[in-house]
Amino acid sequence: MPHRTHRPPIRITTLAVYSEADRGARHVRLADEAYYLGPSPAAESYLDIARILAVAREARADAVHPGYGFLSENAEFAQTCTDAGLKFLGPPASAIRAMGSKSASKAAMAAVGVPVAPGYHGKDQSPQRLWEEARRVGFPLIIKASAAAAARACRW
Numbered sequence: 214m215p216h217r218t219h220r221p222p223i224r225i226t227t228l229a230v231y232s233e234a235d236r237g238a239r240h241v242r243l244a245d246e247a248y249y250l251g252p253s254p255a256a257e258s259y260l261d262i263a264r265i266l267a268v269a270r271e272a273r274a275d276a277v278h279p280g281y282g283f284l285s286e287n288a289e290f291a292q293t294c295t296d297a298g299l300k301f302l303g304p305p306a307s308a309i310r311a312m313g314s315k316s317a318s319k320a321a322m323a324a325v326g327v328p329v330a331p332g333y334h335g336k337d338q339s340p341q342r343l344w345e346e347a348r349r350v351g352f353p354l355i356i357k358a359s360a361a362a363a364a365r366a367c368r369w
Contacts (some may be wrong), residue, residue, distance in 0.1 A: 228272050230265060232258035248272060259283045262290050266297055276300035286312065315357070 229244035234253035241247045248268040250258035258264070260283060269277055277294045279285040285303060292306035304312070311317050316334045323329050333346035347354050 228268075228274055230259070230268055246272060255283065262287075262293055265290075266293065266299075269294075269297070269299055274299060276302050278302040288313065 226246065227244045229240045229247045230250045231238060231241045231247060232250055232253050232255070235241060236249075248271070250264055250268065251261060252258060259280075262284070265277070265284075268274075277299050279287075279290065279301070284290040286309055288306040288309040291301045291303060291309055294301040295306065303309075311321050319329050319332070319334070331350045333343070333350065335342070335346075
């Protein structure tokens with residue numbers, strides 16, 4: 214078993230942002246500092262990029278973690294944070310843009326050797342071409358719109 218030396222914990226001041234609905238939320242209570250973003254509707258608080266950046270400047274933050282949902286997959290937010298001199302603790306804007314397109318994501322993964330499910334992503338969407346591709350891929354078959362969200366877009 215490797216010998217482990219005791220190291221003092223790294224001290225990072227944690228900042229939380231919250232809307233009216235989350236005033237007493239756990240993340241707010243546990244943070245070293247908490248900043249009010251705005252009313253409960255997400256469009257007036259958690260999705261207000263300008264307000265989030267203003268809070269980051271006010272708090273003299275070095276970095277922004279986008280959380281989960283809301284702006285975590287928003288390339289504009291990632292780029293705006295970077296442009297403002299903040300470390301964005303998530304994928305770069307270019308990766309978020311690539312992930313936003315299912316077909317571009319799949320092509321990027323295939324280009325570096327990541328195994329991907331077989332499928333067809335060509336421009337020819339004629340019934341004849343789609344039938345040929347379906348026979349090539351095999352059955353059962355899932356048909357999914359490339360710009361639609363997850364399982365909601367799948368047709369079995």
